[in-house]
Every structure is written in structure tokens, then in C-alpha cells.
Amino acid sequence: MNLDTVKRAADTPGERQPYAELGMKRDEYDRVREILGRRPTSSELAIYSVMWSEHCSYKSSKVHLRQFGTKAPKSDALLVGMGENAGVVDVGDGWAATFKIESHNHPSYVEPHQGAATGVGGIVRDIMSMGARPIAVMDSLRFGGADQPDTRRVLPGVVEGISHYGNCLGLPNIGGEVVFDPCYIGNPLVNALCVGLLRKDQIKLATAPGPGNKVVLFGALTGPDGIGGASVLASATFEDESQAKRPSVQVGDPFMEKLLIECCLELYQADVVVGIQDLGAAGVSCATTELAAKGTGGMDVQLDLVPLRDPSLRPEEILMSESQERMMAVVTPDDIDAFMAICTKWDIPATVIGEVTDTGRLVMTWHGETIVDIPPGTAADEGPVYERPFAEPAGQAALNAASAAELPRPEDLRATLLQLFGSPNLASKEWVTSQYDRYVRGNTVLAQPADAGVLRISEAMPGAEETTRGIALATDGNGRYARLDPYAGAQLALSEAYRNVAVTGATPLAVTNCLNFGSPEDPEVMWQFAEAVRGLADACKILGVPVTGGNVSFYNQTGSTAIHPTPVVGVLGVIDDVAKRVRSGFTGEGDRVVLLGETREELSGSEWAHVAHGHLGGLPPVADLEAERALALVLTEAASRGLLTGSHDLSDGGLAVALAEACLARGVGCAVSLPGDDAFVDLFSESAARALVTVRPEAFDALAELCAAHEVPCYGLGGTGGGTLAVEGVLEIPVAELREVHEGALPAVFG
Amino acid sequence: MARVIVDVMLKPEILDAQGQAIARALPRLGFSGVSSVRQGKRFEVEIEGPADEAALAEVRKMAETLLANTVIEDFTVTVAG
Numbered sequence: 001m002n003l004d005t006v007k008r009a010a011d012t013p014g015e016r017q018p019y020a021e022l023g024m025k026r027d028e029y030d031r032v033r034e035i036l037g038r039r040p041t042s043s044e045l046a047i048y049s050v051m052w053s054e055h056c057s058y059k060s061s062k063v064h065l066r067q068f069g070t071k072a073p074k075s076d077a078l079l080v081g082m083g084e085n086a087g088v089v090d091v092g093d094g095w096a097a098t099f100k101i102e103s104h105n106h107p108s109y110v111e112p113h114q115g116a117a118t119g120v121g122g123i124v125r126d127i128m129s130m131g132a133r134p135i136a137v138m139d140s141l142r143f144g145g146a147d148q149p150d151t152r153r154v155l156p157g158v159v160e161g162i163s164h165y166g167n168c169l170g171l172p173n174i175g176g177e178v179v180f181d182p183c184y185i186g187n188p189l190v191n192a193l194c195v196g197l198l199r200k201d202q203i204k205l206a207t208a209p210g211p212g213n214k215v216v217l218f219g220a221l222t223g224p225d226g227i228g229g230a231s232v233l234a235s236a237t238f239e240d241e242s243q244a245k246r247p248s249v250q251v252g253d254p255f256m257e258k259l260l261i262e263c264c265l266e267l268y269q270a271d272v273v274v275g276i277q278d279l280g281a282a283g284v285s286c287a288t289t290e291l292a293a294k295g296t297g298g299m300d301v302q303l304d305l306v307p308l309r310d311p312s313l314r315p316e317e318i319l320m321s322e323s324q325e326r327m328m329a330v331v332t333p334d335d336i337d338a339f340m341a342i343c344t345k346w347d348i349p350a351t352v353i354g355e356v357t358d359t360g361r362l363v364m365t366w367h368g369e370t371i372v373d374i375p376p377g378t379a380a381d382e383g384p385v386y387e388r389p390f391a392e393p394a395g396q397a398a399l400n401a402a403s404a405a406e407l408p409r410p411e412d413l414r415a416t417l418l419q420l421f422g423s424p425n426l427a428s429k430e431w432v433t434s435q436y437d438r439y440v441r442g443n444t445v446l447a448q449p450a451d452a453g454v455l456r457i458s459e460a461m462p463g464a465e466e467t468t469r470g471i472a473l474a475t476d477g478n479g480r481y482a483r484l485d486p487y488a489g490a491q492l493a494l495s496e497a498y499r500n501v502a503v504t505g506a507t508p509l510a511v512t513n514c515l516n517f518g519s520p521e522d523p524e525v526m527w528q529f530a531e532a533v534r535g536l537a538d539a540c541k542i543l544g545v546p547v548t549g550g551n552v553s554f555y556n557q558t559g560s561t562a563i564h565p566t567p568v569v570g571v572l573g574v575i576d577d578v579a580k581r582v583r584s585g586f587t588g589e590g591d592r593v594v595l596l597g598e599t600r601e602e603l604s605g606s607e608w609a610h611v612a613h614g615h616l617g618g619l620p621p622v623a624d625l626e627a628e629r630a631l632a633l634v635l636t637e638a639a640s641r642g643l644l645t646g647s648h649d650l651s652d653g654g655l656a657v658a659l660a661e662a663c664l665a666r667g668v669g670c671a672v673s674l675p676g677d678d679a680f681v682d683l684f685s686e687s688a689a690r691a692l693v694t695v696r697p698e699a700f701d702a703l704a705e706l707c708a709a710h711e712v713p714c715y716g717l718g719g720t721g722g723g724t725l726a727v728e729g730v731l732e733i734p735v736a737e738l739r740e741v742h743e744g745a746l747p748a749v750f751g
Numbered sequence: 752m753a754r755v756i757v758d759v760m761l762k763p764e765i766l767d768a769q770g771q772a773i774a775r776a777l778p779r780l781g782f783s784g785v786s787s788v789r790q791g792k793r794f795e796v797e798i799e800g801p802a803d804e805a806a807l808a809e810v811r812k813m814a815e816t817l818l819a820n821t822v823i824e825d826f827t828v829t830v831a832g
Contacts, residue, residue: 110822111820111822111823113820114823220766223764223766224764225764225765225766249765249822249823250766251761251765251766251768251823252766252768253766253768253771255768255772256768309766310764323766324766347775
């Protein structure tokens with residue numbers, strides 16, 4: 001069998017190469033030839049094809065994503081911004097939090113269980129590679145219609161995969177979202193978030209400095225996982241030898257990941273790591289080129305030293321393998337023995353596969369023959385960048401003209417509330433979240449169904465006993481709003497996550513995002529993407545929360561039909577004293593129920609329009625970011641002064657759904673009257689920048705004063721108590737009836 | 752009455768974390784000379800009537816639908832002798 005060496009490549013310039021089958025365009029292939037001054041070897045082609053893929057190079061999104069940097073608000077809390085494995089934020093008292101959200105959409109459609117499980121594994125390794133201990137995960141999930149048959153295949157598998165991997169790792173799953181919409185039927189969205197903690201002076205970076213330092217591959221063995229594409233190269237090299245089709249499904253091993261976590265933390269503790277990178281998509285190709293490019297600039301790797309699960313793997317396949325639970329570290333020769341001893345202790349296979357050099361070249365050999373010799377930066381950082389054309393979708397104006405204001409309004413608001421409250425998107429997600437462990441490790445202060453997850457720091461990390469601080473996290477997104485107006489839709493996603501963090505009493509600090517869109521080659525999709533990024537960057541600036549990282553997932557489409565543009569936004573906040581976190585919903589009898597914020601008639605894109613009429617048209621609610629910011633200031637200050645006994649954000653389904661959910665928190669009812677003249681609008685409009693809070697009657701004046709100081713409208717609606725949700729002159733529903741509709745919906749579909 | 756056996760194995764290229772764990776445990780228990788373990792599942796399906804071609808086709812359908820995840824697993828159907 002032929003080994004395609006650098007020498008052979010130089011001697012056979014005319015050999016046809018399967019660049020197109022690997023997803024490369026002709027001009028991209030020509031550029032590789034120009035960079036190298038010869039045709040690439042098949043191994044080099046493997047590296048360039050994966051590193052220059054949309055997934056790794058962000059070639060279509062880069063020109064837009066730059067706004068997250070150029071428009072970034074100044075933030076003293078930001079320790080590491082975009083461009084590393086994950087952003088790091090100062091949360092005070094010497095501690096830092098690192099968090100990131102990432103998509104694993106397509107693999108979760110092909111094999112829901114493994115796809116979703118490895119999605120969790122991948123994001124956890126990103127967090128580990130920053131030097132942190134992962135302390136919690138969250139998942140933002142979108143599926144086709146709840147009644148569509150394929151949803152019954154995909155959803156249970158995804159949920160099982162997430163719970164299996166996360167529960168085995170012993171990480172609490174503290175929240176997220178589950179949304180149903182027929183647009184996701186062939187393209188479910190599985191966006192996984194992980195958060196970790198570290199001392200702020202112990203951040204690790206993906207870099208390989210210091211010639212002579214050793215390059216160590218450690219963790220699971222390398223097998224033929226996720227390398228469907230590489231078979232093209234392998235068969236080209238193998239010629240007649242028949243090659244079984246390689247699987248594209250990666251399978252994870254959470255127990256190996258758990259060992260890797262503990263092993264990495266001990267390696268950090270012993271201070272024997274110079275640079276570190278997890279192996280995700282593009283595996284060894286990505287880790288070697290990125291580490292080398294960010295370090296002294298060169299690296300020699302003996303690829304035949306990579307320990308294999310399947311000894312028949314060819315170099316091209318090793319380079320493209322996406323086997324899970326692997327990491328790459330750069331270690332000084334003095335520390336290598338200590339490094340290896342720690343890996344042995346944790347039963348983690350570790351192998352020195354190369355060395356850092358100052359040659360400016362990434363050189364790989366296979367049993368002594370050179371098969372790769374490239375400038376690493378050309379693969380890692382200098383990939384193609386496209387200014388793809390974009391154009392407003394043809395039907396956009398007509399879509400925006402078809403406002404929900406024209407829809408017939410219901411007579412019976414009681415029935416409408418019950419209908420919405422039992423619809424799949426608003427129903428209790430307990431069927432999903434009860435499969436996750438929310439409290440493992442014992443640091444969970446708030447978790448689903450609370451508006452945001454809140455974690456205590458003091459017991460999460462050794463040495464943190466003194467701090468009273470906690471962190472809060474929420475993810476949100478609304479594909480229908482973004483379809484109507486991607487600029488506003490992205491801002492509304494941020495607004496909601498920001499508000500969900502604030503209602504717990506935490507101060508929002510930083511943002512991560514997962515941008516799920518159709519094909520960037522479709523100008524109409526590209527317009528949605530450009531608008532969403534512009535909207536999000538502008539909103540981050542106004543709210544003073546920088547984007548610290550995230551990911552872009554394109555090509556979420558079936559045929560020519562793309563999903564709704566779905567920017568999912570995660571916000572991390574910090575609360576000075578977790579004992580002062582505000583509980584979700586009505587927490588006792590005899591409290592005043594107060595609505596904060598302004599209600600406008602905003603029904604387009606709403607849950608009511610969706611559920612009652614299957615309607616999507618008009619313009620989404622106004623994203624009033626100044627109001628959002630003022631509301632958050634009121635909420636956090638009221639919480640720190642201990643004024644609030646409970647809170648809940650208003651979003652999908654408006655005030656009606658917020659009241660109903662608040663009643664279910666502890667089975668405490670309420671009697672309220674509505675502030676406006678139109679009960680339907682008051683109850684079901686989805687105006688942003690609103691929240692429901694409860695206070696003891698004697699604290700109401702203090703809250704009202706605080707609201708006045710920040711110019712936040714404040715309406716006393718009534719009081720808590722009793723066993724019904726009673727809206728004066730409009731409706732009265734027993735809490736037990738609300739619970740039955742709300743909690744019965746998903747079990748009725750999924751068993 | 753006939754008994755049909757369905758053996759389900761992960762495809763050879765798919766990571767078998769349980770098999771690996773067993774392979775690692777064996778030397779600790781004093782068993783040497785094992786280079787690899789793959790773990791699978793065996794189903795014994797009792798059918799009414801004879802195990803003719805039609806019945807086996809039905810069992811294969813069961814295997815594809817429920818017993819095996821054909822994205823990552825292979826299966827074989829045999830009649831218990």
C-alpha cells in the first residue's frame with residue numbers, strides 16, 4: 001500500500017486528489033497548493049479540509065462575528081474573551097467562571113442518544129481545557145412538533161443521551177429549554193452548555209510555547225469515529241483494497257471523561273502543564289495546528305505513536321478521527337515524568353507523540369517518512385474568509401405585514417389560558433428534566449423550573465469556603481421572533497436570558513451564544529445570520545455584557561427549507577450572597593403580587609398566535625434594552641436588600657402563563673386584577689422587559705420607590721393565597737386544575 | 752413453538768466502553784492473556800408456530816425496529832437448534 005509522503009507529493013504533482021469529496025472548493029484546494037508550493041499529501045489534504053471546513057474555520061460567519069469584538073462593551077469582569085476554548089469571567093473573591101454553549105445538532109439527528117451524549121462530553125472538555133473544574137451543564141433543545149412521529153424517536157434519545165452522560169459524570173443539569181416547532185423536524189437543535197470554576201490566576205490556554213517541550217496525547221485511544229469523510233482519502237490510498245464504510249457516529253465514554261476531569265485537575269494542581277487543548281471536531285489535526293500556531297510556531301509529531309483502538313487506521317484517518325475523551329498537552333521535559341505518573345494514577349493512557357520546535361513548520365512523520373510539512377497557522381488561522389452575499393428573504397415584507405393583531409380574539413380567556421398552559425412549548429418540562437440529576441454535588445441553589453440555574457461556589461471548590469457568592473445561568477432563544485425579525489429576535493433572546501438571571505437576584509456579567517441557522521450559501525439565510533449577529537452585538541453593548549465565545553451551526557436545513565433562524569443566548573451572572581437568591585414563583589400566602597415593566601399590545605410571534613391560530617406573522621415585541629437594564633437593576637437591588645419573597649420572568653405566554661407558573665411553584669394561588677383596559681392583551685401580550693415579583697405588604701413602598709428611581713413601571717396586581725388563580729372579572733382556575741394540564745401534557749405524548 | 756435467537760453486537764468500529772471496562776477488569780482479577788472484549792446482547796424470542804422464512808423475516812423486522820440500533824449495531828437471527 002502506498003504512503004503519500006511529502007517527497008511523493010512533490011514527484012507526482014498531477015495526481016488527482018479528492019478535495020471535492022472532502023468538501024473543499026477548487027479555489028481552496030488551489031490555495032493549499034500555493035501555500036505549500038506543491039500538491040498536498042493526502043494527510044495534508046485531510047488537515048486542510050477539516051480545518052477549513054465551515055465548522056472549524058467559521059469562514060462564512062467570521063466577517064460578521066468580528067462585531068462581538070469591535071462592539072464589545074468594556075467589562076472589568078472579562079478575563080479571557082473570544083478565541084480561546086471558552087471565555088472566562090471574574091466572579092469575585094479570587095474566583096473565575098468559564099462557560100460556553102455549543103451545538104451538536106446533526107449528530108443528534110443521526111443517532112440521538114450518542115449524538116447528544118457526545119455533545120455534553122465535548123463542551124465539558126472545552127471547560128476543562130481552560131483549567132477549570134466543570135460544575136454544571138444545561139441544554140437548550142429544539143425538536144419538531146410534539147405530535148410528529150420522528151420527534152418520538154429523537155427526543156427520548158436525546159434526553160437519554162444527555163442524562164446518561166451528565167449523570168455518569170456527576171454534573172448537575174440545572175436548566176435550559178425544550179421547544180417544539182415543525183421547522184426542526186429534520187434538524188433538531190441540541191445546544192449544550194457547561195460552566196466551570198477556577199482560581200482566576202490559574203487559567204490555562206491552548207498554546208505550545210518552548211522548543212523542546214513535549215507534546216502529549218492523553219485520554220481515550222483513537223479509533224475510526226466520525227471520519228466518514230476520511231474514507232475517501234483512505235480508499236484513494238488503499239487503491240483496490242476494499243474499505244468498509246467508516247461510521248460517522250462517535251460514541252462517548254463518560255467514565256473515561258470523569259477520569260480525564262480528575263486527572264486534568266491534578267495535572268493543573270501539580271503545575272506540569274504549559275498549554276492544553278481538548279480534541280473535538282478535527283481531532284489531532286485541530287489540536288496540533290492550533291497549539292503550534294499559538295505557541296512558538298513549530299511542532300514535530302510522530303503520528304505512528306498515536307495509540308489506536310483499531311490498528312488498521314491510516315494516517316489520514318488518525319488526523320480526522322473524532323474519537324471522544326482525548327486531550328493534548330504541552331509539557332516541559334523536566335515535568336514529563338510527573339505528568340505521566342499522574343496519568344497512570346488515573347488510569348489514563350498518555351503518550352508523547354512529538355515536540356515543540358521553532359521551525360515555524362508542523363512536521364508529521366509516519367514510521368520515519370515525512371507525510372506532513374506545513375506552516376500550522378495556514379491551517380489554523382488563515383483559512384478562507386467569505387463575504388457571502390445576503391439579501392432580505394423575498395417574503396419577509398409580506399410576513400411582517402401579516403400581524404397577529406388581525407387575528408380573532410378569544411371570548412373565553414379561561415379556556416385560552418388552559419389551552420396554552422397545556423401546549424407542548426409551555427407545558428411542564430418535568431418529563432425531560434426529571435431524567436437529569438439537578439442536585440448532584442450538592443451545590444445547586446436553584447434549578448429548572450426556576451428561571452435560571454444558581455450554583456453555590458463555596459462548596460464547589462476546595463479553598464472557596466469563605467465566599468458567599470454564587471453564579472446564575474440561563475439560556476434562551478425564540479426562533480419565531482427571529483424569523484419575523486432576526487435583528488430583534490437575537491436581542492430578545494439575550495434580553496430574556498439576561499432577565500432570567502436578574503430575577504434570581506444575580507447581576508448579569510457575560511454572554512455565550514450558539515447561532516443555529518440554515519445554509520450560509522443561501523443569501524436569505526445569510527441575511528438572517530448577519531442581522532442576528534448585528535442585533536446581538538448591539539444589544540450586548542447596551543446591556544454591558546460582552547460575548548465571551550460560542551459557536552455557529554450552519555446547514556440546519558432539509559432540502560431547501562431552513563429552520564427558523566435560532567440564535568440561542570446564554571447569560572452568566574453573579575450573586576454576592578447565594579442566601580439572598582430569590583425563589584421562583586409564589587412562595588407564601590399574604591404577599592403582594594407586583595408586575596414590573598410596561599405592557600404593550602404585542603401578540604405577533606406569540607405563543608397565543610402559535611397555539612390558537614398556528615399563525616406566524618407581524619413583528620416581534622420591541623426589544624427595549626434600556627428598560628431591560630433598568631429592570632435588572634431593580635431586581636438585583638431589591639434582592640440584595642431582601643425585599644423580594646419570590647419572582648418570575650414574563651416571556652412566552654405573557655402574564656397569564658407567568659401567573660399560572662408562579663402558582664404551581666408551591667401550590668399557592670393568588671387573586672389579582674389587571675392594570676389595563678383589555679384583559680386579553682394584559683394577559684397574553686409578550687412585551688419584553690417585564691417580571692412578576694412578590695413582596696411582603698410592608699416592603700411594597702420600598703419596592704415602589706426603587707422602581708420610581710429607575711423609571712420602571714410598577715403595578716400592584718393583588719395578593720397571594722388561596723387555592724385558585726383568580727383574575728378579577730376574568731377567570732378563576734383551581735391550582736390543581738392548572739397543574740393537571742401543565743404536568744400532564746408531555747407524559748401524554750411521550751409516555 | 753420455536754425459539755429464535757437474535758444476537759446484537761456493536762459494529763466493529765464503534766467504541767465499546769463496557770467491553771473495554773471488562774477487558775481492564777480481567778487482569779485485576781487474575782485472568783491474563785485477554786487482548787480485547789466486546790459486549791453484546793442476546794434475545795431469545797419464542798414464537799407461536801414454526802420458524803419458517805416468514806416468521807424469521809418478522810423477527811428481523813423486530814430486530815431492526817426495536818432490538819438493535821442499526822445505526823451503531825449489527826444483528827444476526829438464528830433458530831435455536
